Amino acid sequence: MTRTLIRGAQVITMDTATGSTPTRLDLRIADGAFTEIGPNLAALPGEEVIDGTDTLVTPGFVNAHTHSWEYLYKGRYDNMPLELWMLYAYPILGGGRTSPDLIRLRTLMFAMESMKNGVTTLIDDVLETPGQDLDQLAAVTGAYADIGIRANVSGHVINRPFVDTVPFVTDWLPDELVRRVRAEPTLTAEGYLDYSRQAFARHHDTANGRIRYMLAPSGPQRCTDDLLVGATELAAEFDAEVHIHVLETKTQAVTGDELYGGRTLVQHLDELGAMSPRTTFAHGIWVTDEDIERISRHGVSVSHNAISNLKLGSGILPWRAYQDAGVNLGLGTDGCSSSDTPRLMEVMKTAALLHKVTEPDHTRWSTVDEVLRAATIGGARSGVLDGSIGSIEVGKRADLVMFDTETLAFLPTNRLENHLVYSENGSSIVRVMVDGVTTVEDGRLTQIDENAVIAAFRAEMPGIREEQDRLDRVNDAFAPAFARMYEEASGRSTPVNRWTGDENRWVRQHA
Template sequence: MTGTLIRGAQVITMDAATGSTPVSRDIRIDGGVFTEIGTDLPAQVGDEVIDGTGMLVTPGFVNAHTHSWEYLYKGRYDNMPLELWMLYAYPILGGTPTSPDIVRLRTLMFAMESMKNGVTTLVDDVLETPGQDLDQLAAVAGAYESIGIRANVSGHVINRPFVDTLPFVADWLPDDLVRQVRAQPVLSADEYLDYSRTAFERHHGAAGGRVRYMLAPSGPQRCTDDLLVGATELAAEYDAEVHIHVLETKTQAVTGDELYGGQTLVEHLDGIGAMSERTTFAHGIWVTDEDIERIARRGTSVSHNAISNLKLGSGVLPWRRYHDAGVNLGLGTDGCSSSDTPRLMEVMKTAALLHKVTEPDLTRWSTVDEVLRAATIGGARSAVLDGSVGSIEVGKRADLVMFDTETLAFLPTNRLENHLVYSENGSSIVRVMVDGVTTVLDGRLTLIDEDAVIASFRAEMPGIREEQDRLDRVNDAFAPAFSRMYEQASGMPTAVNRWTGDERTWVHQPV
């Protein structure tokens, strides 16, 4: 097997020595790993030599929280808070099971758009309605294997009736609707853990280690305690990630008060032993200082999904308080129905800007270095992959992105890392590599026929839209109660208020 030598590029290594500061380096790749990083490295017989002049090389980006299955809903909804949006995007009464062929197509579409934007690792929390089977999971894993991307892939599970995971709504809905929801089948903890053991055996470490299975209890309010604890224990057995949605909205903060006798959701998870260094909390907005201390103490990571949180009106993650406590942060796009994009570079810029308006003390604003860390090594750590990806270091897997700095986004050239976060949108990417294999070159996928995938996807869209329209009509019956619940929860006091800092009211006001 021949190696690859990149000569004379500006490199953001994200290692302990140079971090996010670009340095001039040569990079040798052999056997899918970085084998030498230095200056004036000699070419070896058979090497592919890539001229890095005018190029910026970064670690591949890690999307630390997303839902590929939402790709079918991209651009469909607007002006809905999370709980009302979930009513439609996660149909309560289920739907027609999605065929493995459609699952494969939507996964490939999602991965294509992701990788063209420099994402080399996906933490993909896959949910199927009315439930995921092993053939659907295999379709996701197979799609990622064929396109060449790295991915943690889950079996997302909700094992409580949905109306019992939210405050108030069961009392406000017609009895027949409540009965229909509660009649929907849900997995027991043992059934989910057995399913996950099979998934680990079939998919964990597939594609030469690129594809891994992870556990994904939807959220503490949506899953039974035995499932949450069992998932945490099983993750330790396989050294895998366990991925949980926690305190995304104020309604969820109210839910904790209602379900757990005044405990926050973080306090409850910690109390039952469902937090560890392999755990990632998606969102983590409505947290108290005590919650943050618990998260830091357990080594749990948090995935920050700035664009999705803004679109759903969920709130603003306490960026500086997490950093002050030493909590590891990753960045995620969330799903394409709540953020409408799988492009992580958009999240990077949003995260860099958003936290400059949350307080007047400029020393506590988000920095470019922090954002790049979250997009690379922080996301890798949250995915339990920081030993192999997330930085450009000898011995790590050769996942990288190469940008042409002769483009308008990098002119006039000042600080390349600032251009990368604030000026570049992915249009300057000329090469993406995963495991040392070029997966994107000059804007085109190299391992699959992307035109054929798009054509097949277009052919399926009329049937997909027909089913979506039908489900929207079914779920319209729940909307009045869900809207009322949102309004009720919005006015209730909780232990924390991320909008104004006031612990008793929740109002939108300028910062």
């Protein structure tokens, strides 16, 4: 049995008693779990003792919404709204099967960068084009198992022709293109659920429980109703997460209006019975007050992806309205194409800052405590993992991050939790532990040969770039119609906002 004692660290536990207030504590870890927490614990025979003097220890961070698939697209695109950007980052036509070997490299690179920034759990909504098979899924879970990170991994599915999931666009696309998209094979609900049952059997609760499968219908408008309901039911059988993109953009708010006769997408999911405490909505920006009430009533979590939402011009999540309604929030980076980094600490800082400009009442601005909660226990709750991770408490798995507080970021030391969110960016991290195992120490990954992974990845880069250029050219054909659709949707009123003639701007109705 491996035993570790961390002595004399300042600890942010995120438990209900002390929350984000640092306390000087010793942490005893045995067999991957916290077994004793308190001041002045005596070392036991055979215990590895880690000196925590001048360090801050926090629960490991949970990236509550990301797509490792996008790692290959990091830094490639800019200044495109979601609907245009998706044409390239998730090509509609022309995609070929990515090999499991390349998927493994992609996943390792993504996990390496995540973990060095203190992320110990990934909610990874993985998509492959034209579709994911079990060997590709195994390449992702295998990489995570080997590198030592914790992850919920999907199973992302779109089972309606993409051109039918956005409003207006089929009127403006050449008929031949519409026909080709509609002729692409799509999964039936039963096909996806069968696949998911096999994925559960092969991957769920593997690697000492670190790896879990999750269901991930892409969005209500992108999936058939029977799939949305079936995914919710199957998730209940395995107590697993259902991860779904909801109301990320104004276009999607308009889509609800167009597809479901004036209903919002949230109302549609509610009426279907596709909302539960295992459900996480990614984004949840263009929601009405009634939508928020439904989300709260069903115990649905929302992952807030502040940087991605800024980069794609999607909008600003109504942070305070969710907090007031008691909705559980997590924080996500989203994929590396829409945010260009898996570093969750950047999202933490952005979330703490962004909601200060949305209203003048400073007593309602986002707080450091709320942000740290979302980055840890809130994210864990969204992943149906809060019973085992998300806070430093006896009985929970030992996922933690240790920061050196003698670095410039923490000097002069005032309130450590404020430094953590506003001054630190991950550069002071000296140790990361997952399941009681040190996975990052002094900036190096301990479980894999990082340099070998990078070298192998570099060798693949010319081929990757060539393939991306080819796909860009194929999908350029959709761009004019999608640009026109985006413009049309931008000009529409939605249940969430109205045009103010006097001020010449859109305002949120519940702002």
